[in-house]
Amino acid sequence: MSENALLSARDYALQIEGLLERNRYAHARVLIGEALAHYPNDSTLLFAAARVDYDTGARDEARHTLQQILAHDPDDYAARSLMVNVLQDQGDLPQAELLLIELIREYPEAGFQYARYALLMYRTLHIEKAQALAREAFRLDPNNELALTTCLIGDIIDGRKGAEQAGLARLLQGHPESENTARMLITHLLSRGRYKAAKRIAVELLKLYPNSREVLELVVQLDALSHWSMLPLWPLNRWGWAASGALYVLTLLGLNLVRNQAPLFASAATWTLLGYCAYSWIYPSLLTRWLKRRAGL
The missing domain is CATH 1.25.40 (Serine Threonine Protein Phosphatase 5, Tetratricopeptide repeat)
Incomplete structure (x- = not known):
């Protein structure tokens, strides 16, 4: 029989807490197993087991142990608080939010x-x-x-x-x-x-x-x-091909409307558009290349 067989659940918990503070999870797991053999329903010891499982990446095991605690005591604050972490890590965000709302309402x-x-x-x-x-x-x-x-x-x-x-x-x-x-x-x-x-x-x-x-x-x-020099391209960067398509359609409509009534303006607008297209195709890559060189990439 182990020397610790006659320890109280509280004494076991204190020793385990000391091991967890030093991240000695393997030793803590052994001691938790021994403690739970004597006190299988102690919520403090079960929570310590859940903590070790959670901290070592065993999320499913941690969730199972926390559910065991909450089945006996649905109001256990520490178990619910750690369960929020488990739920978030497992992607169950709606359930995590409900549990957080519940904790905030009570505290x-x-x-x-x-x-x-x-x-x-x-x-x-x-x-x-x-x-x-x-x-x-x-x-x-x-x-x-x-x-x-x-x-x-x-x-x-x-x-x-x-x-x-x-x-x-x-x-x-x-x-x-x-x-x-x-x-x-x-x-x-x-x-x-x-x-x-x-x-x-x-x-x-x-x-x-x-x-x-x-x-x-x-x-x-x-x-x-x-970068300030990229501001004219913000719509294209923000909405991508949708912005490019909208710009193309609006430009065609605008040029068709003014071509006969203001040919000089239409010509200037055409050259401006061509310049803008060249700028949007060439300049971003040049700027990025310069910034990468400046950053040592």
């Missing part, structure tokens, strides 16, 4: 939960709602790093002065889920034509991964799209 002063909800809303690209939740999280708990992270993401999107100097990269490092959200936001902002906002977030990612060629190329791409 309206928990700024951390508002920050998590804000992060989920950024992930699902509900940016205005996310920013409102982030502000509330920061109001409730201004010292919480996740609340500060979500606020800074919103500030950087909006281009508020001083946001880039507030250390978002450092905060993202402590919250991998925030980093993933930042990448999704860049994609979303790109699709909306908000290139400067996307670039500001990409620059923060580059601070986090200064040796990443992928992130540096992303910053260069966004630098080109947000």
